Amino acid sequence: MPLINRNLSKREILRQFEEGEISITEVFELLGEKEDLSIEKQDGEDKQLEKIMEQLDRMVGLENIKKLVLELKAFIEIQQERQRRNLKNDPIVMHMVFKGNPGTGKTTVARIFGQLFKELGLLEEGHLKEAERADLVGKYIGHTAKKTREIIEEALGGILFIDEAYALARGGEQDFGKEAIDTLVKEMEDEKDNLIVILAGYPKEMEYFLQSNPGLKSRFPIQVEFEDYSxxxxxxxxxxxxxxxxxxxxxxxxxxxxxxxxxxxxxxxxxxxxxxxxxxxxxxxxxxxxxxxxxxxxxxxxxxxxxxxxxxx
Known part of the structure; x- marks a missing residue:
């Protein structure tokens, strides 16, 4: 891997990123070394972001998640800067799937993500709304859509975290879980500017769930593996x-x-x-x-x- 030239100007760093010569992580690293970033920030924003990153750093293990956070943060900031300069920018879609066994830090990381995305301007509140099948699925036709929309309403401005999400598909075609999935997909599109959805659960079950819902899988571009602790x-x-x-x-x-x-x-x-x-x-x-x-x-x-x-x- 070639050494990064740390003497590049900010303009040259952005040019190399646009042309695919350096990665998003390298952009974040290089820009972070400059005293005067071209990306404008509010007073105190850096300190709050630093506190959030320190909170993540204090967690044991999770090295792949820590690297992902750096990449997401850099990607969001660069896309926002490109938008300010009227350059083409990719849509910022942060819906995720967390695959991992219980007790591997999924809920804690989701809560940190909410705080991070609030500070980066993606979410208004940054709170975490936890839900499971019983919170979304009703007992009769029409009840499920209503329950699901109510949960989403509570999550607006933050993150909707659905644990054991694969349970929504366990009942087959006649089960109301499918109605919950359909409602969730529609609301994700309607509220895309102020809602992030994270589906979580056991690795094998989540993979099977996503394979059985190809349309759903495409709406969750970020797949995160939570490894078991040693x-x-x-x-x-x-x-x-x-x-x-x-x-x-x-x-x-x-x-x-x-x-x-x-x-x-x-x-x-x-x-x-x-x-x-x-x-x-x-x-x-x-x-x-x-x-x-x-x-x-x-x-x-x-x-x-x-x-x-x-x-x-």
């Missing part, structure tokens, strides 16, 4: 979760937690051994610690903040 990454997540509550894990507690998580994956499978499992184990350990300390004659600050091996049961 056991080492899960221990990092556990430590962060504990720290957020003013607790620390002792060395022996971390070792036992590692064993517990490995056991969960052996018995149940990777899909059940992610961050959600870690959260449950940490919350249970905090309760067990309280039970251990409540009758202790003298309790020090160190006692109060330390989760020990015996608290992990």
């Amino acid at each position: 056991l080492e990454e899960l221990i990092k997540i556990a430590r962060l979760m504990a720290q957020q509550k003013d607790y620390n894990l002792s060395s022996s507690a971390k070792a036992k937690l590692y064993q517990q998580l490995a056991e969960v994956r052996r018995n149940v499978g990777v899909e059940e051994g992610n961050a959600r499992t870690v959260r449950n184990l940490i919350e249970r350990a905090i309760r067990k610690q309280a039970l251990r300390l409540v009758d202790q004659e003298k309790v020090t600050k160190k006692d109060l903040i330390t989760i020990t091996r015996e608290d992990l049961v």
